[in-house]
Amino acid sequence: MTDTAVKLSDAAIRRRMVADFWYHFRQNRGAVAGLVVFILLVFAAVFAPVIAPHDPTMQYRDALLVPPVWQEGGRSAYLLGTDAVGRDMLSRLIYGAQYSLFIGIVVVSIAVVGGILIGTLAGFFGGWVDTVIMRVMDVVLAFPSLLLALVLVAVLGPGLLNAMIAIAIVYQPHFARLTRAAVMGEKAREYVTAARVAGAGNLRLMFKTILPNCLAPLIVQATLSFSSAILDAAALGFLGMGAQPPASEWGTMLAEAREFILRAWWVVTFPGLAILISVLAINLMGDGLRDALDPKLKKG
Amino acid sequence: MIRFLLTKLLYLVPTFLGITFVAFGFVRVLPGDPVLLMAGERGLSPERHAELAHQLGYDKPFLMQYLDFLVRLLHGDLGNSLVTKKPVLTEFLALFPATMELGIVAILLATLIGVPVGVLAAIKRGSWFDQVSMTAALVGFSMPIFWWGLLLIIFFSGILQWTPVSGRISLMFFFPPVTGFMLIDSLLSGQKGAFASAFSHLILPSIVLATIPLAVIARQTRSAMLEVMGEDYVRTAKAKGMPYSRVVMVHALRNAMIPVITTIGLQIGVLMAGAILTETIFSWPGIGKWMIDSISRRDYPVVQSGLLLIAAIVMIVNLIVDLTYGLINPRIRHK
Numbered sequence: 001m002t003d004t005a006v007k008l009s010d011a012a013i014r015r016r017m018v019a020d021f022w023y024h025f026r027q028n029r030g031a032v033a034g035l036v037v038f039i040l041l042v043f044a045a046v047f048a049p050v051i052a053p054h055d056p057t058m059q060y061r062d063a064l065l066v067p068p069v070w071q072e073g074g075r076s077a078y079l080l081g082t083d084a085v086g087r088d089m090l091s092r093l094i095y096g097a098q099y100s101l102f103i104g105i106v107v108v109s110i111a112v113v114g115g116i117l118i119g120t121l122a123g124f125f126g127g128w129v130d131t132v133i134m135r136v137m138d139v140v141l142a143f144p145s146l147l148l149a150l151v152l153v154a155v156l157g158p159g160l161l162n163a164m165i166a167i168a169i170v171y172q173p174h175f176a177r178l179t180r181a182a183v184m185g186e187k188a189r190e191y192v193t194a195a196r197v198a199g200a201g202n203l204r205l206m207f208k209t210i211l212p213n214c215l216a217p218l219i220v221q222a223t224l225s226f227s228s229a230i231l232d233a234a235a236l237g238f239l240g241m242g243a244q245p246p247a248s249e250w251g252t253m254l255a256e257a258r259e260f261i262l263r264a265w266w267v268v269t270f271p272g273l274a275i276l277i278s279v280l281a282i283n284l285m286g287d288g289l290r291d292a293l294d295p296k297l298k299k300g
Numbered sequence: 301m302i303r304f305l306l307t308k309l310l311y312l313v314p315t316f317l318g319i320t321f322v323a324f325g326f327v328r329v330l331p332g333d334p335v336l337l338m339a340g341e342r343g344l345s346p347e348r349h350a351e352l353a354h355q356l357g358y359d360k361p362f363l364m365q366y367l368d369f370l371v372r373l374l375h376g377d378l379g380n381s382l383v384t385k386k387p388v389l390t391e392f393l394a395l396f397p398a399t400m401e402l403g404i405v406a407i408l409l410a411t412l413i414g415v416p417v418g419v420l421a422a423i424k425r426g427s428w429f430d431q432v433s434m435t436a437a438l439v440g441f442s443m444p445i446f447w448w449g450l451l452l453i454i455f456f457s458g459i460l461q462w463t464p465v466s467g468r469i470s471l472m473f474f475f476p477p478v479t480g481f482m483l484i485d486s487l488l489s490g491q492k493g494a495f496a497s498a499f500s501h502l503i504l505p506s507i508v509l510a511t512i513p514l515a516v517i518a519r520q521t522r523s524a525m526l527e528v529m530g531e532d533y534v535r536t537a538k539a540k541g542m543p544y545s546r547v548v549m550v551h552a553l554r555n556a557m558i559p560v561i562t563t564i565g566l567q568i569g570v571l572m573a574g575a576i577l578t579e580t581i582f583s584w585p586g587i588g589k590w591m592i593d594s595i596s597r598r599d600y601p602v603v604q605s606g607l608l609l610i611a612a613i614v615m616i617v618n619l620i621v622d623l624t625y626g627l628i629n630p631r632i633r634h635k
Contacts, residue, residue: 030435030438135314135315135318136318138314138318139315139318139319139321139322142315142318142319142611142614142615143319143322143607143610143614144569144570144572144573144610144611144614145569145573146573146576146577147572147573147576147591147610148607150576150591150592150595151326151595151603151607154330154595154603155326155329155330155331227442231442231444234446235444235577238446238577239576239577239580239592240596241595251444251446254444254446254447254450258450261453261454261458262453262458268447268450268451268454269454271447272444272447272448272450275444275447276442276443276444276447279442279443279444280438280439283438283441284438287438
């Protein structure tokens with residue numbers, strides 16, 4: 001009986017927290033707009049085969065560099081025009097959303113899991129473990145992130161998977177640092193001592209007792225890293241080190257379009273716009289998350 | 301202050317050693333034979349291979365190789381480029397001023413616009429200026445700068461034909477480098493139109509490179525100002541009847557600048573990453589383009605040493621920022 005009562009109140013607390021979070025998140029109009037755009041993006045990625053009018057790799061030889069439909073010479077079959085080998089821009093952009101979301105999810109997952117493991121170890125044990133781990137993290141942080149990612153890709157070989165691994169490695173110290181700081185702050189609190197006295201082992205203390213209370217800054221950082229990952233992966237694609245043609249990854253599309261910048265503005269403009277809008281939407285969401293999750297900034 | 305400086309320097313030693321280790325180890329984890337990679341020769345006979353391995357020190361134990369690497373480093377020997385056969389350090393020093401010029405102009409642009417915008421947005425919190433400028437800052441922060449650069453080229457170089465597409469100065473002008481900074485050298489050369497040419501080449505790349513730091517600085521200045529404006533000493537100053545402009549400029553801004561200066565310092569890493577993209581788009585002959593070219597040409601000695609030099613520069617700049625921080629904020633120094 002008492003057991004169920006405790007569970008019920010847990011769920012109630014969780015509902016209260018979600019409601020409270022949503023209340024604060026909703027205050028931020030930008031964040032809500034960002035969320036809407038992000039949902040549209042997910043929708044585009046998931047239903048790409050249904051909504052894209054053409055196959056993204058199909059080359060229509062009779063329709064090379066067709067301008068968008070509203071411009072003279074545009075055709076209604078290709079709403080946003082075609083690229084230099086006659087592929088439909090709109091379809092490629094829609095399929096490109098799959099790449100960007102996939103990149104964001106993979107990079108952030110690897111970086112978060114790695115960073116949390118390393119940061120929790122460093123923060124929980126302190127001493128030489130902490131010193132060694134944090135010095136290694138300092139070394140990674142000493143390199144400009146894009147440069148280190150480039151060199152890592154040079155080592156691993158160009159390609160989307162390697163680009164994602166490289167970016168995740170470069171981002172991981174940020175999560176390690178945040179986790180470490182949060183764990184160190186929480187470690188000395190009474191509830192941790194209470195759990196330890198009650199007989200909880202180190203693993204349980206680290207991941208079950210302390211970690212859930214350190215999540216807020218990590219969630220905010222994860223959102224920001226999601227957008228940076230999209231930007232950096234697109235940059236690597238643009239430099240020829242990320243996704244390889246004919247992938248419809250937005251950065252790779254830009255790299256292929258570069259030579260036509262003065263002849264066909266649409267092949268350059270749209271992929272970049274897609275990157276900008278996605279990144280902006282996620283950053284807006286991140287701002288809203290920070291306001292809603294950071295108790296220091298909450299009003300009243 | 302001396303003590304503060306020494307602690308900071310001591311703290312950097314393990315990080316620097318770590319950087320050298322990464323740069324050294326990078327070639328060893330590349331797939332393939334390091335001798336072939338570093339010598340850049342094809343179809344070697346076994347004798348020649350052994351000779352090269354000995355010459356490059358690859359026949360020694362790993363740790364000894366690393367120590368040799370460090371010793372050579374301390375003598376300023378960073379190896380030779382496989383493509384040009386010139387010492388890497390010579391190439392780096394020849395190209396670095398171009399990147400530095402671009403970086404300095406970009407960071408000046410970002411600071412001179414970003415700080416006033418942030419201050420204004422903070423003291424007019426909630427106004428249309430605040431909303432417009434902070435929206436613009438968020439757009440700037442989210443900008444894929446390689447695309448932004450292409451857009452500016454389409455508009456200013458393509459449609460308006462105001463600016464050149466690439467390079468540092470028109471081919472019409474030639475003068476020996478004195479400072480390595482094209483803006484200064486073109487003035488010193490006394491050639492008519494040289495400065496204008498250098499300036500028109502520099503303007504678009506520096507705007508592109510300044511975009512993200514500008515957005516970050518404006519946002520950071522605004523939030524630092526908002527925090528400081530809520531402090532008791534600002535209220536006291538206002539209550540004393542001090543002119544509002546003086547309260548803002550003297551009492552608030554000086555304290556708000558402390559985190560802002562850190563932010564500006566942290567942008568150096570952003571600038572180095574941005575330089576790779578900016579220099580590629582505008583064919584700017586700096587170290588960013590040099591690095592990306594070397595990576596695609598598999599000129600590994602250059603990649604190895606370039607990585608090391610760039611990380612060292614970022615580290616030194618961060619140290620200088622830390623020291624400035626200590627100078628303007630005695631609380632840090634005495635902690």
